[in-house]
Amino acid sequence: xxxxxxxxxxxxxxxxxxxxxxxxxxxxxxxxxxxxxxxxxxxxxxxxxxxxxxxxxxxxxxxxxxxxxxxxxxxxxxxxxxxxxxxxxxxxxxxxxxxxxxxxxxxxxxxxxxxxxxxxxxxxxxxxxxxxxxxxxxxxxxxxxxxxxxxxxxxxxxxxxxxxxxxxxxxxxxxxxxxxxxxxxxxxxxxxxxxxxxxxxxxxxxxxxxxxxxxxxxxxxxxxxxxxxxxxxxxxxxxxxxxxxxxxxxxxxxxx
Amino acid sequence: xxxxxxxxxxxxxxxxxxxxxxxxxxxxxxxxxxxxxxxxxxxxxxxxxxxxxxxxxxxxxxxxxxxxxxxxxxxxxxxxxxxxxxxxxxxxxxxxxxxxxxxxxxxxxxxxxxxxxxxxxxxxxxxxxxxxxxxxxxxxxxxxxxxxxxxxxxxxxxxxxxxxxxxxxxxxxxxxxxxxxxxxxxxxxxxxxxxxxxxxxxxxxxxxxxxxxxxxx
Ligand SMILES: Nc1ncnc2c1ncn2[C@@H]1O[C@H](COP(=O)(O)OP(=O)(O)O)[C@@H](O)[C@H]1O
Ligand SMILES: [Mg+2]
Numbered sequence: 001x002x003x004x005x006x007x008x009x010x011x012x013x014x015x016x017x018x019x020x021x022x023x024x025x026x027x028x029x030x031x032x033x034x035x036x037x038x039x040x041x042x043x044x045x046x047x048x049x050x051x052x053x054x055x056x057x058x059x060x061x062x063x064x065x066x067x068x069x070x071x072x073x074x075x076x077x078x079x080x081x082x083x084x085x086x087x088x089x090x091x092x093x094x095x096x097x098x099x100x101x102x103x104x105x106x107x108x109x110x111x112x113x114x115x116x117x118x119x120x121x122x123x124x125x126x127x128x129x130x131x132x133x134x135x136x137x138x139x140x141x142x143x144x145x146x147x148x149x150x151x152x153x154x155x156x157x158x159x160x161x162x163x164x165x166x167x168x169x170x171x172x173x174x175x176x177x178x179x180x181x182x183x184x185x186x187x188x189x190x191x192x193x194x195x196x197x198x199x200x201x202x203x204x205x206x207x208x209x210x211x212x213x214x215x216x217x218x219x220x221x222x223x224x225x226x227x228x229x230x231x232x233x234x235x236x237x238x239x240x241x242x243x244x245x246x247x248x249x250x251x252x253x254x255x256x
Numbered sequence: 257x258x259x260x261x262x263x264x265x266x267x268x269x270x271x272x273x274x275x276x277x278x279x280x281x282x283x284x285x286x287x288x289x290x291x292x293x294x295x296x297x298x299x300x301x302x303x304x305x306x307x308x309x310x311x312x313x314x315x316x317x318x319x320x321x322x323x324x325x326x327x328x329x330x331x332x333x334x335x336x337x338x339x340x341x342x343x344x345x346x347x348x349x350x351x352x353x354x355x356x357x358x359x360x361x362x363x364x365x366x367x368x369x370x371x372x373x374x375x376x377x378x379x380x381x382x383x384x385x386x387x388x389x390x391x392x393x394x395x396x397x398x399x400x401x402x403x404x405x406x407x408x409x410x411x412x413x414x415x416x417x418x419x420x421x422x423x424x425x426x427x428x429x430x431x432x433x434x435x436x437x438x439x440x441x442x443x444x445x446x447x448x449x450x451x452x453x454x455x456x457x458x459x460x461x462x463x464x465x466x467x468x469x470x471x472x473x
Contacts, residue, residue: 104391105471
């Protein structure tokens with residue numbers, strides 16, 4: 001893989017649910033070590049974009065690649081997906097952190113984090129658990145190894161889900177509004193963890209409504225509205241000096 | 257007739273009731289999975305056939321189903337009924353009847369698992385079989401346990417329906433003894449047997465529920 005190849009390249013993405021066109025030609029390339037924040041009004045297609053990028057939803061049109069792996073290619077205006085094995089390889093390249101965590105409620109924190117490395121990646125259990133312990137430490141969850149999700153706060157659960165994604169060594173991590181289910185003080189601890197990852201040059205795409213956070217961590221801010229990228233650039237360009245009227249309207253609305 | 261002789265005869269009958277019980281569990285628990293999968297199949301005709309099957313099983317008396325299954329081979333294919341036919345018909349009827357109830361319980365349990373669980377598993381790279389075995393199934397078991405407990409307790413009592421077709425389980429024995437001894441004691445003993453056994457069933461179910469109470473969602 002050449003260093004210039006994007007970690008993820010989504011090109012010309014279109015997605016409709018019935019008559020409703022949710023993505024109307026979105027292209028997004030993410031370079032290694034880059035942090036991209038996606039902002040925009042509710043219903044603008046942010047979640048759908050992440051779901052298409054993580055293969056939870058199928059594109060109608062457009063292509064999707066992770067480095068040298070082509071997960072989906074555009075063939076005369078229709079998306080054709082690769083075979084199962086190739087998609088499995090593609091899945092090993094990314095992780096996804098959900099808004100509502102989606103931890104496995106019947107498993108301990110340790111099991112939530114270390115199980116996929118063992119069962120999916122066939123790594124030795126001792127090694128996977130050792131690494132999980134390090135991640136637990138790093139997420140500020142020491143002592144929670146043997147707890148189950150219902151014994152944790154929302155902020156702790158979200159940090160477990162970040163650790164669960166990191167345990168598989170993804171090249172890129174997607175976050176879909178990771179703090180919007182949390183109280184302000186719990187939000188802060190989750191954002192702190194994500195900032196740590198940004199400082200380590202983890203490649204990330206983060207859907208967020210936290211403008212201060214976006215300004216702080218994002219190398220690039222993308223404003224998505226009506227299924228299209230209306231404006232993108234540095235945080236300074238998009239958040240502080242938006243050029244488009246729709247961006248301005250959105251920013252002034254959430255500033256209220 | 258002494259009490260101990262009566263007790264011995266009823267115990268013998270109870271062993272037959274237990275056989276009906278365990279054969280039904282052994283057959284209907286797995287068959288219910290197949291029925292539930294059919295009920296949730298993407299193939300519409302299969303889904304409808306299974307739906308009608310479940311509707312008939314739940315909508316008609318188990319006693320009638322036993323007779324239908326008992327006489328069907330003779331009326332449909334002219335096959336002679338043998339002394340074993342009653343027993344076979346009883347077990348078959350119990351299994352296909354209870355499989356329908358279990359299937360609906362499984363289905364409700366499966367459908368109650370949030371989609372996010374499947375999606376998290378998919379993104380983590382679990383195969384469909386792994387997702388089912390390690391993530392979905394354990395959660396389904398916890399959710400369906402109370403409903404399954406109800407059905408299992410009902411099954412213990414339903415074994416007495418085999419009396420109607422002439423299988424010598426405990427209730428038939430009790431009824432025969434009541435008639436010959438002109439005493440209600442055999443019925444009382446039978447009641448104690450059913451209740452004590454169900455009490456044990458309740459203990460097992462409570463233990464299982466307790467074991468799974470380490471988490472809630
Ligand atoms: N599975 C689906 N079926 C039908 N409509 C959907 C589905 N998922 C999303 N939508 C619609 O797509 C639009 C964009 O949704 P979403 O991507 O969740 O936006 P955002 O995350 O920006 O709020 C919304 O109007 C939503 O109702
Ligand atoms: Mg969303």
